[in-house]
Amino acid sequence: MKKLINRPQDVVREELEGIAAAHPDLVRVHFDPNYIVRVDAPVQGKVGLVSGGGSGHEPMHGGFVGIGMLDAACPGEVFTSPTPDQMHEATRAVNGGAGVVHIVKNYTGDVMNFEMAAELARSEGIDVESVLIDDDVAVQDSLYTAGRRGVGATVLAEKIGGAAAEEGRSLKEVADVCRKVDDNARSMGMALTSCTVPAAGKPTFELGPDEIEIGIGIHGEPGRERRKIAPAKEIVEMLATPIVEDLPFKSGDAVLAFVNSMGGTPLIELYIVFNELKKFLDGRGIRIARNLIGPYITSLEMQGCSITLLRLDDDLIRLWDAPVKTAALRWGL
Amino acid sequence: MKKLINRPQDVVREELEGIAAAHPDLVRVHFDPNYIVRVDAPVQGKVGLVSGGGSGHEPMHGGFVGIGMLDAACPGEVFTSPTPDQMHEATRAVNGGAGVVHIVKNYTGDVMNFEMAAELARSEGIDVESVLIDDDVAVQDSLYTAGRRGVGATVLAEKIGGAAAEEGRSLKEVADVCRKVDDNARSMGMALTSCTVPAAGKPTFELGPDEIEIGIGIHGEPGRERRKIAPAKEIVEMLATPIVEDLPFKSGDAVLAFVNSMGGTPLIELYIVFNELKKFLDGRGIRIARNLIGPYITSLEMQGCSITLLRLDDDLIRLWDAPVKTAALRWGL
Numbered sequence: 001m002k003k004l005i006n007r008p009q010d011v012v013r014e015e016l017e018g019i020a021a022a023h024p025d026l027v028r029v030h031f032d033p034n035y036i037v038r039v040d041a042p043v044q045g046k047v048g049l050v051s052g053g054g055s056g057h058e059p060m061h062g063g064f065v066g067i068g069m070l071d072a073a074c075p076g077e078v079f080t081s082p083t084p085d086q087m088h089e090a091t092r093a094v095n096g097g098a099g100v101v102h103i104v105k106n107y108t109g110d111v112m113n114f115e116m117a118a119e120l121a122r123s124e125g126i127d128v129e130s131v132l133i134d135d136d137v138a139v140q141d142s143l144y145t146a147g148r149r150g151v152g153a154t155v156l157a158e159k160i161g162g163a164a165a166e167e168g169r170s171l172k173e174v175a176d177v178c179r180k181v182d183d184n185a186r187s188m189g190m191a192l193t194s195c196t197v198p199a200a201g202k203p204t205f206e207l208g209p210d211e212i213e214i215g216i217g218i219h220g221e222p223g224r225e226r227r228k229i230a231p232a233k234e235i236v237e238m239l240a241t242p243i244v245e246d247l248p249f250k251s252g253d254a255v256l257a258f259v260n261s262m263g264g265t266p267l268i269e270l271y272i273v274f275n276e277l278k279k280f281l282d283g284r285g286i287r288i289a290r291n292l293i294g295p296y297i298t299s300l301e302m303q304g305c306s307i308t309l310l311r312l313d314d315d316l317i318r319l320w321d322a323p324v325k326t327a328a329l330r331w332g333l
Numbered sequence: 334m335k336k337l338i339n340r341p342q343d344v345v346r347e348e349l350e351g352i353a354a355a356h357p358d359l360v361r362v363h364f365d366p367n368y369i370v371r372v373d374a375p376v377q378g379k380v381g382l383v384s385g386g387g388s389g390h391e392p393m394h395g396g397f398v399g400i401g402m403l404d405a406a407c408p409g410e411v412f413t414s415p416t417p418d419q420m421h422e423a424t425r426a427v428n429g430g431a432g433v434v435h436i437v438k439n440y441t442g443d444v445m446n447f448e449m450a451a452e453l454a455r456s457e458g459i460d461v462e463s464v465l466i467d468d469d470v471a472v473q474d475s476l477y478t479a480g481r482r483g484v485g486a487t488v489l490a491e492k493i494g495g496a497a498a499e500e501g502r503s504l505k506e507v508a509d510v511c512r513k514v515d516d517n518a519r520s521m522g523m524a525l526t527s528c529t530v531p532a533a534g535k536p537t538f539e540l541g542p543d544e545i546e547i548g549i550g551i552h553g554e555p556g557r558e559r560r561k562i563a564p565a566k567e568i569v570e571m572l573a574t575p576i577v578e579d580l581p582f583k584s585g586d587a588v589l590a591f592v593n594s595m596g597g598t599p600l601i602e603l604y605i606v607f608n609e610l611k612k613f614l615d616g617r618g619i620r621i622a623r624n625l626i627g628p629y630i631t632s633l634e635m636q637g638c639s640i641t642l643l644r645l646d647d648d649l650i651r652l653w654d655a656p657v658k659t660a661a662l663r664w665g666l
């Protein structure tokens with residue numbers, strides 16, 4: 001295993017120390033239990049947004065804490081759910097009296113632990129609404145999931161929900177706009193290579209030198225099909241066809257197209273994928289009104305990409321465009 | 334070779350099509366000759382900034398075209414200098430009457446071609462100042478370079494020079510502030526893995542399963558030493574010690590610390606590197622006043638990182654903080 005780390009057991013703590021050292025203007029990092037919180041939390045009268053999940057998907061979620069997005073993120077160990085304790089303390093830390101939304105990716109551990117944290121917070125009089133993200137069309141049920149996995153839509157829900165909270169919407173309204181993102185978003189990913197969890201020290205799965213996996217999960221969970229490498233145009237068709245047909249996205253729809261790196265795939269390839277996706281959607285009369293291209297929900301150093309499409313309306317566009325100031329997404333501020 | 338591409342010979346053109354499709358609000362892409370130009374170029378009365386170099390280092394340079402940074406970028410084929418023709422036409426396209434600065438990384442082909450382009454432009458009455466970037470302390474002379482290679486300081490010179498141009502400084506002043514960045518910046522990189530140029534189809538060099546290369550160039554040029562993988566703390570010492578001792582950076586200095594991914598190394602590792610760098614600099618009384626952490630000057634999918642330190646003064650800090658709106662760097666707008 002070749003990685004820029006010290007001891008595998010120190011990876012998450014040292015990463016958090018690095019985040020704390022790099023972004024004191026944006027966030028504070030709390031240790032034991034670990035969570036990253038907006039520097040000015042709690043913001044009085046504003047709905048708080050908390051998300052979290054296993055580490056190894058950076059910048060998600062810690063890179064999305066700041067003005068106009070998350071109020072707190074709870075990082076677990078690599079590919080391991082954070083504990084209810086982390087979520088509960090983060091919820092208390094961001095409660096400004098208007099309630100707290102939990103954005104939960106649909107993995108069994110995350111769902112169970114966020115439920116316990118919500119119960120604990122409610123027992124102390126904090127209003128909590130939970131939003132489940134389950135946008136991955138690749139498979140029904142998976143290694144750590146009943147139902148569909150939560151992937152790229154999480155990033156979009158955090159941005160859009162964060163903007164809704166920032167403009168003063170109520171707990172129910174913020175939760176509902178996050179649910180609207182999940183309802184109108186579909187995703188699918190693929191891997192060119194595996195990745196290595198530091199504590200495991202060996203690749204999560206094996207792919208042959210000319211093999212790829214279509215429909216991969218962000219922890220390397222099996223997808224739909226293992227096949228030979230193909231041109232980008234064909235790979236985009238394999239990802240975008242089930243996405244478009246599932247919602248379905250229709251001619252005349254305006255979408256946000258999110259082309260995401262799994263971590264090890266560089267921008268030069270993402271732009272080629274985006275170019276193919278644009279042609280694919282043009283052919284179906286679907287217009288890309290907004291886009292996001294880069295590594296935002298990753299799987300350590302895995303090479304590959306995912307595509308997320310979100311059907312937009314005027315309110316979602318306005319919330320997407322609203323100012324945001326986080327380590328990983330920033331505009332207007 | 335497993336990459337998200339179509340035919341290797343189409344990689345750069347299709348990437349540029351993707352950039353054009355993704356960022357019409359920021360840039361226009363001109364084909365034959367290829368260059369990416371700020372959407373509102375030429376900006377009358379403003380000094381224009383042009384850079385360029387081989388593709389494969391994305392987001393550099395095309396991702397840095399926009400308000401407050403570059404006016405144009407000339408992408409060559411992967412790891413291949415752009416032609417004088419590209420640079421000449423880009424220079425004409427951004428000339429708003431106040432002259433044009435060429436930011437040139439110190440590689441023989443780039444230097445020669447930018448010189449020819451500058452001569453062509455001058456013969457048409459366009460004032461051109463060339464700034465050479467040569468911040469890599471790893472080796473003196475290299476595979477494509479006489480003297481030191483230009484690496485991470487390029488990104489910083491483009492940001493800071495772009496801000497100086499945006500606030501209306503003269504041609505000489507903009508060129509001088511870019512030179513000041515180069516004079517006060519030092520860099521060094523390392524690789525965990527090689528990378529594969531699409532047209533070559535095989536890795537540029539070979540590294541054993543537990544080998545790393547210290548002092549690597551951004552095209553895989555040999556560095557100082559090939560050795561066994563070590564903890565991040567030791568790797569940071571191997572990179573930061575020659576950087577600090579070269580300028581030298583001294584106790585009491587304020588610096589911008591830029592921790593860069595070579596393309597395939599994810600953020601989780603970069604923050605661990607940043608954490609070690611912070612401790613290393615703390616130990617020498619050097620204060621990190623600003624930072625940049627992410628993949629900004631890459632070598633395709635190479636795993637590894639580079640560190641760049643820039644000694645700051647009040648003017649450089651103000652120019653760094655100034656608003657910027659490009660595909661890859663954005664704040665305040």
